[in-house]
Amino acid sequence: MVSNKKIHQLEQEYRIPDNSSLLTTDFGVRNPNHDISLSATVGDRKGPLLMEDNLGREKIMKFDHERIPERVVHARGTGAFGIFKLYESAEDVTTAGVLTDTSRTTPVFVRFSTVLGSRGSADTVRDVRGFAVKFYTDEGNWDIVGNDIPVFFIQDAIKFPDVIHAGKPEPDTEVPQGQSAHNNFWDFQYLHSEATHMFMWAMSDRGIPRSFRMMQGFGVNTFTLTNSHGERSFVKFHFTPTLGVHSLVWDEALKISGQDPDFHRKDLYTAIDKGKFPTWKFGIQICPESRQDEFDFDILDATKVWPEDLIPIRYIGELELNRNVDEFFPQTEQAAFCTAHVVPGIGFSDDPLLQGRNFSYFDTQLSRLGVNWQEIPINRPVCPVLNHHRDGQKRHAITKGKFNYFPNRGSIIRAAKPSEGAYFEYPEKIVAMKQRLHSTKFAEHFNQAQLFYNSLSDIEKSHVTAALSFELDHCDDPVVYNNMVTRLSDIDIGLAAAVAEKVGAPPPTKAGRANQGNKIKGISQFEFTPEAQGLPATISTRTVAIIISDGFNRLEYETMKAVLAAAGAFPATIGPRRQAVVPAGGGTGIVPDHHFEGMRSTLFDSLYIPGGEHVETLIKQGRVIHWVREAFGHCKPIGATGEGVKLIQTACNVDGMKFSSEKDGDVVESYGVVTAGRVGKRPESLKEGWQILKDAKNFVDT
Numbered sequence: 001m002v003s004n005k006k007i008h009q010l011e012q013e014y015r016i017p018d019n020s021s022l023l024t025t026d027f028g029v030r031n032p033n034h035d036i037s038l039s040a041t042v043g044d045r046k047g048p049l050l051m052e053d054n055l056g057r058e059k060i061m062k063f064d065h066e067r068i069p070e071r072v073v074h075a076r077g078t079g080a081f082g083i084f085k086l087y088e089s090a091e092d093v094t095t096a097g098v099l100t101d102t103s104r105t106t107p108v109f110v111r112f113s114t115v116l117g118s119r120g121s122a123d124t125v126r127d128v129r130g131f132a133v134k135f136y137t138d139e140g141n142w143d144i145v146g147n148d149i150p151v152f153f154i155q156d157a158i159k160f161p162d163v164i165h166a167g168k169p170e171p172d173t174e175v176p177q178g179q180s181a182h183n184n185f186w187d188f189q190y191l192h193s194e195a196t197h198m199f200m201w202a203m204s205d206r207g208i209p210r211s212f213r214m215m216q217g218f219g220v221n222t223f224t225l226t227n228s229h230g231e232r233s234f235v236k237f238h239f240t241p242t243l244g245v246h247s248l249v250w251d252e253a254l255k256i257s258g259q260d261p262d263f264h265r266k267d268l269y270t271a272i273d274k275g276k277f278p279t280w281k282f283g284i285q286i287c288p289e290s291r292q293d294e295f296d297f298d299i300l301d302a303t304k305v306w307p308e309d310l311i312p313i314r315y316i317g318e319l320e321l322n323r324n325v326d327e328f329f330p331q332t333e334q335a336a337f338c339t340a341h342v343v344p345g346i347g348f349s350d351d352p353l354l355q356g357r358n359f360s361y362f363d364t365q366l367s368r369l370g371v372n373w374q375e376i377p378i379n380r381p382v383c384p385v386l387n388h389h390r391d392g393q394k395r396h397a398i399t400k401g402k403f404n405y406f407p408n409r410g411s412i413i414r415a416a417k418p419s420e421g422a423y424f425e426y427p428e429k430i431v432a433m434k435q436r437l438h439s440t441k442f443a444e445h446f447n448q449a450q451l452f453y454n455s456l457s458d459i460e461k462s463h464v465t466a467a468l469s470f471e472l473d474h475c476d477d478p479v480v481y482n483n484m485v486t487r488l489s490d491i492d493i494g495l496a497a498a499v500a501e502k503v504g505a506p507p508p509t510k511a512g513r514a515n516q517g518n519k520i521k522g523i524s525q526f527e528f529t530p531e532a533q534g535l536p537a538t539i540s541t542r543t544v545a546i547i548i549s550d551g552f553n554r555l556e557y558e559t560m561k562a563v564l565a566a567a568g569a570f571p572a573t574i575g576p577r578r579q580a581v582v583p584a585g586g587g588t589g590i591v592p593d594h595h596f597e598g599m600r601s602t603l604f605d606s607l608y609i610p611g612g613e614h615v616e617t618l619i620k621q622g623r624v625i626h627w628v629r630e631a632f633g634h635c636k637p638i639g640a641t642g643e644g645v646k647l648i649q650t651a652c653n654v655d656g657m658k659f660s661s662e663k664d665g666d667v668v669e670s671y672g673v674v675t676a677g678r679v680g681k682r683p684e685s686l687k688e689g690w691q692i693l694k695d696a697k698n699f700v701d702t
């Protein structure tokens with residue numbers, strides 16, 4: 001199993017040995033009975049329980065206090081360990097070892113999350129996703145507490161309680177759970193025009209990712225880097241998934257929320273467990289101090305991206321997740337991130353959102369985990385920690401000696417010098433007025449919202465219209481949806497009109513602001529498919545449901561399954577029961593992984609139906625027809641061989657539709673292809689669908 005400095009630390013110092021077998025109490029005494037409480041026995045019956053039962057009381061008392069406050073936002077999430085490797089030194093801009101030493105492997109812990117839902121809410125809701133990375137560097141912990149969307153709803157941290165109160169369940173009824181589709185959320189969006197850019201991202205396919213493994217990550221805020229000459233630049237951090245950026249379709253996301261609320265959590269766990277480690281390219285956008293006033297937006301405004309045409313991304317490293325946690329609570333739940341955790345060579349900017357965050361994260365950990373939260377194993381640095389901080393609840397460290405103050409008469413402890421790697425505070429010159437004011441350029445709120453919308457493909461645009469129409473349909477206050485249509489007319493009058501019609505708002509009469517028609521790079525998901533990144537298209541880790549019933553063609557079934565598995569896909573067999581299903585001609589049956597009612601097509605990326613007489617049984621079953629028809633409706637690749645094609649024709653009611661077929665050596669006889677592609681590729685025609693499947697099949701041939 002994969003190991004590194006952090007894993008070693010956790011295993012050596014904190015792991016409960018898994019080879020001991022005798023139960024003990026928390027104070028170490030061997031426990032004679034964990035199951036029956038101590039009581040007086042009256043006749044042959046148990047009488048009143050005894051206060052003296054310290055074993056029983058300890059067990060119940062521990063249980064009573066199992067819960068800690070969930071995160072006030074991002075409560076729902078999951079995490080994994082991994083490594084960060086640098087392949088190009090950024091020493092021209094920073095002294096940080098993690099960004100300059102290409103020989104290092106830095107251990108990381110990453111936690112992905114949704115924002116609005118509580119800890120038990122569903123994974124696939126429409127929401128922003130958290131992307132928090134803790135780098136355990138040799139110089140201390142560095143946290144990038146980012147999201148899958150590069151901008152934020154607000155510009156000043158003081159607005160955070162408002163945006164979150166408006167998005168979380170409404171105070172009188174405590175509904176809805178983990179949803180932005182309600183009056184208060186959209187009321188806030190209208191009243192805060194600065195949120196326009198971000199809500200457009202959240203309403204796009206970015207709000208419903210297929211997998212945590214297929215999302216971008218962004219540091220969002222502007223940080224700074226300082227090099228060995230003391231020169232400072234501004235920086236934005238990027239993570240780009242090598243599997244490409246892909247989303248669910250909304251109908252899938254809605255259904256999966258009920259069918260498998262842990263869909264994303266399991267997806268990440270399974271991929272890592274099967275050794276298919278997800279990776280992201282790590283990039284930096286650098287803006288030297290000299291260029292900071294060059295742009296029509298303020299580079300310290302977190303509601304703006306730095307368009308790549310103006311400031312290119314320089315990819316310098318790679319993040320890999322390669323190990324699941326051993327226990328969720330002590331590792332994932334107690335992981336605590338803090339934007340203020342930076343290492344020498346990395347610093348803050350005056351971005352007012354970041355400045356406020358630097359206070360908020362530290363503060364929230366105090367109420368969630370207590371003052372000694374940095375001593376919890378998952379949060380401890382892998383380098384030494386030495387200072388005169390003492391005491392507080394749940395202090396673990398035991399320091400010998402007389403002195404708990406500094407300096408003192410006897411200690412050899414001293415502050416580090418810059419040459420010894422001390423943190424370097426950049427001497428920023430400030431001549432200022434003290435007042436409550438926004439930066440002047442922060443006043444512009446619509447340019448980039450419009451750039452975002454214009455830069456989407458037509459399919460992605462139609463999804464934005466549908467998402468807004470869904471969300472505002474769930475708002476029953478006309479003030480809310482009427483206002484929002486007005487706001488949309490600041491972006492695009494066509495979009496506003498389409499949404500107005502759906503949600504029953506008066507049609508907009510004129511654009512609040514003409515659409516300039518400009519576009520930028522780096523917005524549409526199509527730019528982040530593996531192919532667009534110059535990587536091979538891959539079916540690796542994609543799930544394929546193989547549908548069989550008694551009388552299926554065993555050769556076709558087994559060959560396709562083997563081919564898929566060899567290509568790294570995750571095939572699963574679905575049959576009428578989880579007991580042996582007998583192939584045509586008899587013989588040993590196959591025990592399916594699931595039965596038709598136990599799963600749904602939504603939980604798979606594609607379907608395959610082998611030929612055989614089983615098709616005659618399958619086409620008579622409503623649930624099977626639903627499997628195929630629903631996958632067709634979600635534009636998934638559906639493959640069939642031999643008689644299997646008939647099931648697709650029947651289920652999808654596609655009489656007269658042409659089927660392509662192709663010889664593929666002795667592997668499979670023929671494919672019947674209806675259509676193909678999950679969001680990254682949405683085919684416009686059968687021909688294109690077939691091409692996509694063929695491309696995906698390239699790996700099959702290797």
Ligand code: HDD
Pocket residue numbers: 071072073074077111112113129130131132145146147152156157158160219220221302335336337353356357360361364365
């Ligand atoms: Fe935050 C958690 C991301 C603005 C206050 N935030 C939290 C997490 C992520 C983000 C990924 C979950 C960390 C984890 O997995 O434990 N937050 C962001 C991003 C922001 C942002 C990308 C905008 C650039 N956040 C933001 C502001 C404030 C907070 C402006 C407060 C002023 N965020 C918090 C918090 C949380 C948190 C209340 C809840 C749990 C925690 O910190 O540890 O302090």
